[in-house]
Amino acid sequence: MTKKITQQEIQDLAVEAIHKYFEACRARVPAFVQQHYRYPGAWRTNRRALGLDLLRAPINLFWAPVFGVLSVVRIGLQLLRWQRAAALLGRVPEGFNTQVQHYLGLCIRRDLMRLDCDSDSLEAHITRKLSARFGDAHPDPQEQQAFFHRAAAIVHEALQEYRVTRTASSDITNTITSTLVGAAAFQKFTPGGIGIGFLIAALVARYQAEHDFFLGKTLGRFYYQLFPPTPSWQLTAAALTLVLVLLACFASFSGLVTDPIQARLGLHRVRLQKMLSHLERDISAQTASSFRPKDQYVARILDLFDAVKSHLS
Template identity: 50%
Template sequence: MRFNAPDTHLPADTLITTPLATSPEQNVSEVEIEQAIRSGIENYFDDCRARIPAFIDRHFHYPGAIGTNRMALGWDMLRAPINLLWAPVYALACLVKVLTPKRTGLMWLHGLANRIPAGFTTRVQQHISHLILVDLLNNGQEGSLLESSSLEAYLIEALEAVYERHTYKPVDHQQFSTLIEPLIADALSQYRITRTASADITNSISCTVLGAFAFQKFTPGGIGLGVVLASMLAKTLAAQDFIFGETIGSWYYSLFPPEPSLATTASVMVAVMASLAAFAAFSGIIFDPVQAAVGLHRRRLHKLLDHLQRDVALSTQSSFRPKDQFVARILDTFDMIKSGLL
C-alpha cells in the first residue's frame, strides 16, 4: 500500500521532504505524521540491532568465517595488495576533505580529494556488504531495502496507525528510496574500507609478534620486519665470504654487523610486503573470529546502524566514517619512523 502526498511541508529535519499536509476533514497533524515516521524508523533499526549477534555468529565466527573469507581465492589475491598500497593515498584524501571545508577557497582541492577512489572492491568486501544488506538490513529478504518486507513495512505500519483514525488520502513516500539507498550505499562503502584497514592493522600486529618471538626485535610493521630480515641476510652473505670461514665469520659479524646494501634492503622489503599483502587477503579467516570475540564487529555494526538511523531520520548526508583507516596509517607512520625512513 502506498500513500499519496497532500500539500504543505514538514519540518526540514524529517525524512519526508515532499509536501505533506492535512485537509480539514483529515485532521491529521504534521506532528502526528512526523512522530509516526520517527517511530517506524526507530522500530526498524531496533530490530536491525537485535539481529547483530546472530549475524556475527553466522558470518564471523567459525565455521562461518571460513565461508565469508574463502571469496578471497582468485583475483582478490591481486586486489588486496593493491588496496593496501593505495590505502595511504585514500586516507590522505579523506583527511584533506575534512580539513578543507567547501566554503573555503580550496574547493578545487576538496573536489580533487573527493574524486580519489577507495581502491578496488574485493569479492570478500562485496560479499560482506551483500550480507549486511540482506541479512541485517532486510531481514534475510533479497531485493531493495524499500520493499514491503523491510523498512517500508515499518513506515506503512506507523503511518496507517495514524491515518486509520481519520478520513485520509494516501501519502506518497516513494522518494524514501531516492533518499535512503544512496546513504546505505555510502555506509557500506565505508564499511568495506574498514576491511582493508583491519587487514593492515592485522599485518602490523603480526609483524610485531613475529619480530618479538622470532628475532627478539621490535618490528611494528612490514618495513621494520624487512629491515631486520635484510640485516640478517647481509650478515649471512658476509659470513659465507669471510676469509677465515663461515663459522668465524658469523662470530665476527655478530659483533660487527654489516650494513645491508640498498638493493638488498629494497628487495627484502618488497618480498615481505608482497607476502603480507597475500596474507591480508585471507587474514579474516583468523582475525574475524578474534574481532568477533572481543566485540569489534559488534561495535562497528552498531555504529553503522546508529549513523544510518540518524541520516535517514534527519535527511542528512552519510555520516558513517570509521576511524580504522587512520589508525592503520598511524601504525604505518610509526613503522617508518622506527625503521629510519622518516
C-alpha cells in the first residue's frame, strides 16, 4: 500500500529546498557586487544612464518624495488591516524604470538568483527535492506552478523595492553634492538642492537690485548688503527647478562614483543579503514581500531637513 503524502511533508521539503537555494544565492553576493558595482563593472552598469535616463532621472527624483509619503501611508494602512486601500496604493508606480535599474534587475535575476537557469533556479531546487523523496508521486504540476507563480510575484515586488533604492541613493548623493558645492562655492551650509536654489535666487535678485539701484551699482552693493532684496517667487521657482534638474541629471550617472564606494563600504552586499533573507522568509511562508529598504526614508528625511533649513534661513 502506498503511503499517503501529507501536505506537511511537502511543505517541509519545500522549505528545505528554499533554504538551500537562498544559501547558494547568498554565496554569490560577493562575486555579484564585484562584477557589477566595482570597476570595470561599475562602468558597464552605469553607462546605460547616458541616454534617456537623463530625462527619466529628474522625473523620478521629483516624484520620489510623493512616492515616499505614499509608501508610509501604505504601511500605516497595512497596520490598520485596511488591505484593500493598501493594495490600491501598492499599484502606484515608483517612477520610470531607468535603463540602469532595468539592467540591474535582469542581472539580479540572471546572475544572482539564476531564476532562468534550469539547474540552479528555485523551481529546480524544489522539484529535485520533491522528486528525490516522492519520485513521480510528488504534488500535482498545477499546484507547483501556482506556488512558483506566487513566488515570482514576491520576487517581482522585492526587485521593485530594490530599484527604489537606486533613486534614493541618487537623492542622497544630491544632498551630499549640494552640501559640498554650497560649502566650496558660497561658504554656506546647503543640505540639498532646495538650499542651493534659494541661495542662487537670492544672489540673482541681489545682483539685479544692485545694477538697478538709483544711486549706482557701488552704493547699491553697500545698501543691499545691509538690506538684502527678497527674490520674486518666479525667480525662486526658476532657480529651484534649474538646480534640481541639473542635480538630477548628475545623479543619474553618479553611480560611477557612488557604486564603487558603496561596494567598498559593504553597503551593496548588506542590501542584497537583506533582500535575499526577506525573500527566503516570504516565499517559505507564501506571504507578500516584506523587503522595505530604508534608503528612501533616509532620503526623504534629508529632503525635509533641506526644506526646513531653507525656509528658516
